[in-house]
Amino acid sequence: MCRMFLLFVFIILLFNCFLDAQREKHYIHYKFTALSRADTFPEFSAVAVTDDRQIKHYSNEEGHWILTEDDWINAPEAPPDSRDWFLHQLNTLSNCTDSQCFEPHVLQRVIGCELEMFPEGTVNLRAFDEYGFDRDDFMSFDSDAQQWIEKNPKAKETKMKWDQQTERNQHLKYFLKTCTDWISSFNNTKKSKPDVHTTSRKARNDQNKQVLTCLTTGFYPRDIEMNIRFNKTVLKDHRSSGVRPNDDGSFQMRSSVKISRSQEGIYDCFVNHSSLTKPVEWGEWT
Structure with missing residues (x-):
C-alpha cells in the first residue's frame, strides 16, 4: 500500500512538472x-x-x-x-x-x-x-x-x-x-534555447555503478522540464541542483543518477522548454 501511494505521489509530481514546462x-x-x-x-x-x-x-x-x-x-x-x-x-x-x-x-x-x-x-x-x-x-x-x-x-x-x-x-x-x-499583449522575445551536455563516469565508491549527468544551461525563461530516462521511462532516484541563475540572466540545471553498469538499455536526457518547438532527447547512453 505504501509503495502504491509513493508511486501515485511521484506520478502527480511528474505531471505537475510537465504542466509547468x-x-x-x-x-x-x-x-x-x-x-x-x-x-x-x-x-x-x-x-x-x-x-x-x-x-x-x-x-x-x-x-x-x-x-x-x-x-x-x-x-x-x-x-x-x-x-x-x-x-x-x-x-x-x-x-x-x-x-x-x-x-x-x-x-x-x-x-x-x-x-x-x-x-x-x-x-x-x-x-x-x-x-x-x-x-x-x-x-x-x-x-x-x-x-x-x-x-x-x-x-x-x-x-x-x-x-x-x-x-x-x-x-x-x-x-x-x-x-x-x-x-x-506581452511578447517575450528574450527566449533562449537550452545548451545540453551529458557525461558518464564510474562511481567513486562503487566500481559496479556508473554516474550519468545531464547539464542544461543558457535557457530563458526559467521554467523547464528535464529528466534522465531509462528506455523512455523517467528515473526517480536522481539528484538535482534545481534551477539556478547564470551571471548573464539565463538559467541552468544539473541532474545526475547512479545506475548499475550491468543493466542493459538506453538512457537519455529529456528536455522540454518554451524556446523549443518540441521536447528534445539528448545524449543517449547505452
Whole structure:
C-alpha cells in the first residue's frame, strides 16, 4: 500500500512538472521596501522585475526610476505612490517621528500583474497590490470594488483611511488595468534555447555503478522540464541542483543518477522548454 501511494505521489509530481514546462508564464512585479532602524532615517528601495529580470530600480540619489535594461522601454510606468508617501506610511504604522524610530520596522509592497497561458488556450490573468508590515501580511487591494482588504487586525485603521482615498484608489485601478493590458499583449522575445551536455563516469565508491549527468544551461525563461530516462521511462532516484541563475540572466540545471553498469538499455536526457518547438532527447547512453 505504501509503495502504491509513493508511486501515485511521484506520478502527480511528474505531471505537475510537465504542466509547468508546457504553460507560458509572464509577470511584472514592482517591489518596495522601507526599513526603519533605531536612530537612523528610514531606508527605501524599489525595483521592477519582469520574468526573473530586474528592468528598473529607484534611485534615491536622483529621485526617480532608472531603466536597467533598454529592451523593456515599453513596460508600464511605476505605480502612482511616491517614495515620500511610502516612507510616511512606515512612520505612521511604526509610530515614528519624522527623524527617528525607536524600534526597527519594515513595510513591504508588491504590486503588478501575472499572465499564464496553457497549451489548450486557457489564459489566467491576475493583478494585485499587496502590503506586508513587520513580515506579516497586512493589506491587499480589491480593484473591482476599489477597497482595501485587511489581512491583519493591525490594518483596520489603515483600511478605513485608504478606503476613503477615492482618487488614489482610482489611480491604482487604472495602473492595474494598464498592467494587465500590457501583459496580455506581452511578447517575450528574450527566449533562449537550452545548451545540453551529458557525461558518464564510474562511481567513486562503487566500481559496479556508473554516474550519468545531464547539464542544461543558457535557457530563458526559467521554467523547464528535464529528466534522465531509462528506455523512455523517467528515473526517480536522481539528484538535482534545481534551477539556478547564470551571471548573464539565463538559467541552468544539473541532474545526475547512479545506475548499475550491468543493466542493459538506453538512457537519455529529456528536455522540454518554451524556446523549443518540441521536447528534445539528448545524449543517449547505452
